[in-house]
Amino acid sequence: MKVFFLEFISDFFSIFRGRNLFWHGLAILLTYIILMSGFDWWYSLHTRIPILRPLSVPALVLGGLLPILVPAALLALSRFRGSEALLRPGFVLAKAALLGSMISSLYKALTGRIQPDTFSSIDVSHSFQFGFLKHGIFWGWPSSHTTIAFSMAVALIYLYPKAWVKWLALIYAFYVAVAVSTGIHWFSEAVAGAIIGSVIGVVVGRRA
Secondary structure, eight states, X not given: OHHHHHHHHHHHHHTTSXXXXXXXXXXXXXXXXXXXXXXXXXXXXXXXXXXXXXXXXXXXXXXXXXXXXXXXXXXHHHHHHTOHHHHHHHHHHHHHHHHHHHHHHHHHXXXXXXXXXXXXXXXXXXXXXXXXXXXXXXXXXXOHHHHHHHXXXXXXXXXXOOHHHHHHHHHHHHHHHHHHHTTTSOHHHHHHHHHHHHHHHHHHHHHO
């Protein structure tokens, strides 16, 4: 546990160090471009339709539960079987999920972006409440579901660089991103979450 904690702190700072800062900057720049072009609002108008709602509900469940259940199951099985082979993946995926949640929540606490309203015709895509905790940490920029999904998917790819693992991990991550962008998040928030989550996954995965 001490090693996990030390690695966690080290990885947290690595995510904001060196060339990784470029990717954070890119996430911000792409958000600005998507927002100012009007695409966020256009996308919202054309995807908040009844036929797509069943797409978002499973993603919210999977994106919320899998980051908890998968690492917990691996760690429990490792302890039950006394298997070191399951211990490391459990810790790696837990760390990726925790970092994804922490960093996306930190950004949300500072940006305070207003979430899309399915039943409103008023464009609030430009509405931010910059500061600290002016709009909580559960809504806003970037998408936590997407950030966590990509951080775990990329870390998993580093652990098991097999073609089928890559495809399953990426399909899961992109499904979560697309689904939340048609429901509780703006498109740009999913894009930013994918970029920031990938940075987290690379940092965590390389150490694994």
